[in-house]
Amino acid sequence: MDEETKIPQATAKRLPLYYRFINNLYLQGKKRVSSKELSEAVKVDSATIRRDFSYFGALGKKGYGYNVEYLLSFFRKTLDQDETTEVALIGVGNLGTAFLNYNFMKNNNTKIVVAFDAQKERVGGEIGGVPIEHIDNLEEKMGNVSVAILTVPSQAAQGITDRLVAKGVSGILNFTPARITVPSTVRVHHIDLSVELQSLAYFLKHYPL
Numbered sequence: 001m002d003e004e005t006k007i008p009q010a011t012a013k014r015l016p017l018y019y020r021f022i023n024n025l026y027l028q029g030k031k032r033v034s035s036k037e038l039s040e041a042v043k044v045d046s047a048t049i050r051r052d053f054s055y056f057g058a059l060g061k062k063g064y065g066y067n068v069e070y071l072l073s074f075f076r077k078t079l080d081q082d083e084t085t086e087v088a089l090i091g092v093g094n095l096g097t098a099f100l101n102y103n104f105m106k107n108n109n110t111k112i113v114v115a116f117d118a119q120k121e122r123v124g125g126e127i128g129g130v131p132i133e134h135i136d137n138l139e140e141k142m143g144n145v146s147v148a149i150l151t152v153p154s155q156a157a158q159g160i161t162d163r164l165v166a167k168g169v170s171g172i173l174n175f176t177p178a179r180i181t182v183p184s185t186v187r188v189h190h191i192d193l194s195v196e197l198q199s200l201a202y203f204l205k206h207y208p209l
């Protein structure tokens, strides 16, 4: 645990990326990997990779590279691959439906186990094997889920957030453009797809590569 807390946040964010690639190498039977190979595959410069990997206690040797098995066991331990985080999704519109159909389990340790919507016609069935419940029954049906994905319209975001927080949710992935307010004990990651897209277009125009 102490080892984990020493990893800088920026490094921790790249960990799932490394994990996915290293796991594929392992499945292919590869024993080692150079920082150059890694760099090309995950599109992170090799100096950053070397610095990141030094936090993992992985010391690459010149002409040898990194030991794939060691890295994999470190990543598994750190990412708690054996322990699945259960997630609730709120708002089964176009984006929410896409997430339910997307198999998060493929390379990840998270799983959407329940979804909620306010429209009666959307409630009762399943999408991608995930049951859809009515938002009125949120507290009753979400069980011990600690992470929620918000794909509702902006104006619904704060009200639902307050209910999630009261129920004990500790992490929210907010796909609505609304800035939501939570206590300092709750972590919110905000992904505004239209802002990201605008920002990409802006950079392409003003800072061409």
Ligand code: ATP
Pocket: 090, 091, 092, 093, 094, 095, 096, 116, 117, 118, 119, 122, 135, 151, 152, 153, 156, 160
């Ligand atoms: P669609 O138009 O097909 O619903 P969308 O993603 O564009 O797709 P939004 O208006 O963004 O639709 O709403 C997303 C989903 O959130 C809808 O399914 C809607 O019924 C649901 N929703 C709206 N308000 C709430 C609420 N208060 N609680 C739970 N779900 C809600």
